[in-house]
Amino acid sequence: MAARPAFARHDLLTWPLVGPFLRWRFSRRFLQAVLLAVSALILFDGFLGPQQSPKNLATVTVWIHYRGLVVLALLLVGNLFCMACPFMLPREAARWLGRRLGLQRNVPRPLRSKWPAVILLALFFYLFELYDLWASPWLTAWVIATYFLTALVIDLFFRGAAFCKYVCPLGQFNFMAALASPGEIRVREAAVCTTCRTKDCIAGNRQTGQRGCELWLFQPGKVGNMDCTFCLDCVYACPHDNIGLLARLPTQELWSDPRRAGIGRLGRRLDVTALLVVLIFGAYLNAFGMIKPVYALEQWLAARLHTTAEAPVLLLIFGVGLGVVPPLLLATAGWLSRLASGRRESVRETAQYFILSLVPLGFGMWLAHYAFHFLTGALTLIPVTQSFLNDIGLPAGEPLWQLGPIVPADWLFPLQAFFLYLGTFGSLVAAFQLAVSRYRTRQVALRAFLPWAALTLVMLVAALWIMFQPMEMRGTIFLGL
Amino acid sequence: MRLSFQYFLCFFLLSLTLLTACGRIQPAPADTTGVQIELAVDPASPAVGPARLLVTLTGPDGQPIDGATVEVEGNMTHAGMTPVFAQTTASEQGRYTVPFEWTMAGDWIVTVRVTLPGGEQVRREFPVRVGG
Numbered sequence: 001m002a003a004r005p006a007f008a009r010h011d012l013l014t015w016p017l018v019g020p021f022l023r024w025r026f027s028r029r030f031l032q033a034v035l036l037a038v039s040a041l042i043l044f045d046g047f048l049g050p051q052q053s054p055k056n057l058a059t060v061t062v063w064i065h066y067r068g069l070v071v072l073a074l075l076l077v078g079n080l081f082c083m084a085c086p087f088m089l090p091r092e093a094a095r096w097l098g099r100r101l102g103l104q105r106n107v108p109r110p111l112r113s114k115w116p117a118v119i120l121l122a123l124f125f126y127l128f129e130l131y132d133l134w135a136s137p138w139l140t141a142w143v144i145a146t147y148f149l150t151a152l153v154i155d156l157f158f159r160g161a162a163f164c165k166y167v168c169p170l171g172q173f174n175f176m177a178a179l180a181s182p183g184e185i186r187v188r189e190a191a192v193c194t195t196c197r198t199k200d201c202i203a204g205n206r207q208t209g210q211r212g213c214e215l216w217l218f219q220p221g222k223v224g225n226m227d228c229t230f231c232l233d234c235v236y237a238c239p240h241d242n243i244g245l246l247a248r249l250p251t252q253e254l255w256s257d258p259r260r261a262g263i264g265r266l267g268r269r270l271d272v273t274a275l276l277v278v279l280i281f282g283a284y285l286n287a288f289g290m291i292k293p294v295y296a297l298e299q300w301l302a303a304r305l306h307t308t309a310e311a312p313v314l315l316l317i318f319g320v321g322l323g324v325v326p327p328l329l330l331a332t333a334g335w336l337s338r339l340a341s342g343r344r345e346s347v348r349e350t351a352q353y354f355i356l357s358l359v360p361l362g363f364g365m366w367l368a369h370y371a372f373h374f375l376t377g378a379l380t381l382i383p384v385t386q387s388f389l390n391d392i393g394l395p396a397g398e399p400l401w402q403l404g405p406i407v408p409a410d411w412l413f414p415l416q417a418f419f420l421y422l423g424t425f426g427s428l429v430a431a432f433q434l435a436v437s438r439y440r441t442r443q444v445a446l447r448a449f450l451p452w453a454a455l456t457l458v459m460l461v462a463a464l465w466i467m468f469q470p471m472e473m474r475g476t477i478f479l480g481l
Numbered sequence: 482m483r484l485s486f487q488y489f490l491c492f493f494l495l496s497l498t499l500l501t502a503c504g505r506i507q508p509a510p511a512d513t514t515g516v517q518i519e520l521a522v523d524p525a526s527p528a529v530g531p532a533r534l535l536v537t538l539t540g541p542d543g544q545p546i547d548g549a550t551v552e553v554e555g556n557m558t559h560a561g562m563t564p565v566f567a568q569t570t571a572s573e574q575g576r577y578t579v580p581f582e583w584t585m586a587g588d589w590i591v592t593v594r595v596t597l598p599g600g601e602q603v604r605r606e607f608p609v610r611v612g613g
Contacts, residue, residue, distance in 0.1 A: 052556050052590055052592075053557075053560045054557060054559070054560050054561065054563075054564060055556065056560070059560040060561060063560050064561040132558065134558075134559050135559065135588070292586065373559075374561075376561060377561020377562060380561050380562075380563065401564050401566070403563070404562065404563035470529075471585070471587075
């Protein structure tokens with residue numbers, strides 16, 4: 001077996017301070033408890049605090065800090081939010097109760113897919129724009145409360161991590177973005193696993209009572225970050241201490257499409273393709289909703305539809321943006337790629353295989369968008385917290401409302417462009433590597449790669465155009481009414 | 482070790498206690514003064530950059546109110562944006578002109594807080610759309 005490159009031997013679990021903390025069995029519970037307490041404060045302020053978005057903890061922490069920190073963590077390490085997920089603690093309680101009451105059963109086979117999450121994600125993106133969720137602390141608090149309730153109900157009735165694997169929209173976003181991350185939970189030495197007879201990483205450790213992976217990711221066959229919540233259950237369960245949080249080349253798992261334990265091949269699952277479509281093209285729609293031309297488009301569509309209601313106009317935009325444009329682009333690139341390679345396969349097979357290459361650019365788009373909000377508003381947490389403390393009778397001084405950005409305004413567009421170029425580079429590399437691993441010769445691979453390279457560059461231009469538009473913080477007012 | 486329900490319950494109760502101890506945030510007092518606050522924006526189609534806000538105060542008897550302190554706070558509807566503050570005491574026939582600056586295009590909520598000559602306070606919010 002070939003030796004791993006030096007950087008790939010970096011294991012976060014062996015680093016000073018952070019390593020011992022993560023290897024402490026209750027580290028995850030500690031992080032979850034901290035985020036649960038933060039969630040409680042957010043809910044409290046969202047429901048009862050001032051209802052202006054920039055002055056409420058719910059809207060500031062969720063739409064500025066949570067989103068910004070999640071994408072930065074995904075860029076720098078991996079799926080750290082799922083590791084500290086605050087929804088886990090109510091889920092544990094629900095599972096305890098479900099077991100006691102004999103309510104728990106396996107997830108029905110037809111529901112074991114990403115389709116529920118695909119539908120929920122598309123619905124969320126639509127409702128986010130329709131109800132201007134970013135502008136309403138009360139609605140933001142309701143979103144969080146609904147999330148807690150849904151997680152609780154699902155885990156009351158179903159075994160395993162049904163909510164994480166099939167339902168959680170936030171988790172699916174993290175899974176998708178983590179495909180391009182530089183960190184991965186995986187075995188340190190494959191040879192150790194070949195001699196292992198107990199398979200505790202999946203079956204659980206009978207001696208310590210530590211459960212194994214609830215998302216059915218059997219470590220020796222696990223490839224990459226899809227469906228991995230970084231929960232470290234496998235790390236704690238492994239009696240050979242053979243699992244780490246290891247470094248890798250970002251996007252490397254997108255260079256081929258091997259069979260993955262607990263998942264199969266990504267390129268052969270239509271539900272995964274649909275998930276990637278919603279998340280990649282949803283990034284464009286989400287950012288498009290914040291720029292000036294969206295007003296003109298909405299007004300033009302409203303005039304054509306003879307309506308002043310926003311719901312049908314947005315439905316049309318989202319229908320086209322997620323249901324028409326992506327299939328057309330993917331089918332065109334897939335058809336040209338198949339034509340260039342001469343391989344006997346359907347356009348759908350080609351498109352489903354190569355859509356993996358668009359993940360880095362899709363993530364780059366989310367990163368560019370969320371980083372904008374985080375970099376321009378990170379410090380607003382200070383006056384908002386001061387204001388919150390003052391409101392509940394804990395003197396915190398006059399809120400420093402002048403605080404806001406953490407970088408000069410001139411840096412914003414270059415930084416956004418940098419994230420987009422990074423994503424584009426990752427997508428081009430992934431597309432080429434995917435082609436090389438699929439076709440017999442480099443010449444054929446190069447020909448098959450070119451349509452996907454063209455699509456990537458077209459999407460880069462579209463992303464730069466969106467980011468170059470003056471951002472408009474809109475909400476609450478539709479069509480000037 | 483698996484998380485026991487008792488452990489979880491304790492944590493939730495602790496959180497609940499903390500929140501209960503915090504108490505409810507008091508809602509803004511209802512306006513009983515009968516004072517009318519009107520806001521006009523100059524230019525009428527606001528764009529990013531300097532502007533003037535024209536606040537008109539009228540008493541319950543329809544007479545203009547002078548001698549009040551008018552404070553204006555502009556917030557965007559999106560979190561993460563720093564607010565803009567301005568104030569004035571100068572007025573003519575109940576009309577107060579407040580220099581202001583729209584720092585970004587989009588939807589704003591302008592909160593006008595008035596301290597009347599008698600010390601009573603009145604406030605009102607106005608949505609404003611600012612063009613690019």
